Amino acid sequence: MAKESTTIDVGEPSTVTKSTIHEKKKGFVAAAAGGGYKRGLAIFDFLLRLAAIGITIGASSVMFTAEETLPFFTQFLQFQAGYDDFPTFQFFVIAIAIVASYLVLSLPFSIVTIVRPLATLPRLILLISDTVVVTLTTSATAAAAAMVYLAHNGNSNTNWLPICQQFGDFCQATSSAVVAASIGIVFFILLIIISAIALKRH
């Protein structure tokens, strides 16, 4: 009787422990699977950042070097167009250069999310700063795009004449810079979506 009761008593705790271990195992497996999936997101985030660095440096330097001097000139005047003739293009060069530097500085945080895929703080920091920086990128790009549009088409209502007939190469360079920066905006949107998905609980 005493023996029986002992076996029953031993049996009960053992099943409890078994089920607890089982649940713990399940938890670990789920965490490991979530970790792997989030590590994949973090690696994608890192690669996107590298691509965005390339494209923003490209956009900024193309705009910075956009310059055209016409082959004819008068005694007093040489016809020349450069990015520094347009305050909007100056803003573009500076803003996109700042964005590129931000992206370089954000790489360590991105590496932290690869090493510790379940840490939420670096993710949150990245998401918030990406959101602020995407508005800077978009404002610089949109303002430059408005000027490029005006340079191409002019505005007859205000007598602003198009200058792209004279300065074709300059216009092409500034247009390319705007297109490159627009691709950079798409990269930023992807980065924010990745951070949001990685922040989400299971």
Added chain:
Amino acid sequence: MAKESTTIDVGEPSTVTKSTIHEKKKGFVAAAAGGGYKRGLAIFDFLLRLAAIGITIGASSVMFTAEETLPFFTQFLQFQAGYDDFPTFQFFVIAIAIVASYLVLSLPFSIVTIVRPLATLPRLILLISDTVVVTLTTSATAAAAAMVYLAHNGNSNTNWLPICQQFGDFCQATSSAVVAASIGIVFFILLIIISAIALKRH
């Protein structure tokens, strides 16, 4: 002896159950606290959306109604400036109107996050769509700002003369619309940060 062993055996499971209940209670309390805190965030999100609706409708309609006719005219020409003389301002009116409609449509999702503060899917949907819409808002605002700057200062390098000396009221109206839309951008950034914090695990 048998009695003693029984008491010990009864004792063990009872402590296990007690600790489990205690942990469960703690979990419930934490969830409730998290729920309350997230409900507060959701209510703030809803109020911010209402404010953003007001300011975007205001910006769009101020730009739409910006018009000035000068008190003198020639036989063939009446000097008049309206938002539809500038493609950039037309883009602004349409884009900001779209943003305002999006905000109205996003209100039900915001209400869902108030009712169910721990649901992650509506949060994620709001965060991603907010991110896309903030770039639309920013691009419209920045492009309009570039045109307003040009209207105020002109550009001597390209012979684009400022028009704000003649069309002062028109320039003031467009500037106000740009400022209102800029405040809307700040609201959007706050909305995204709120969504990110609400998505974060504890």
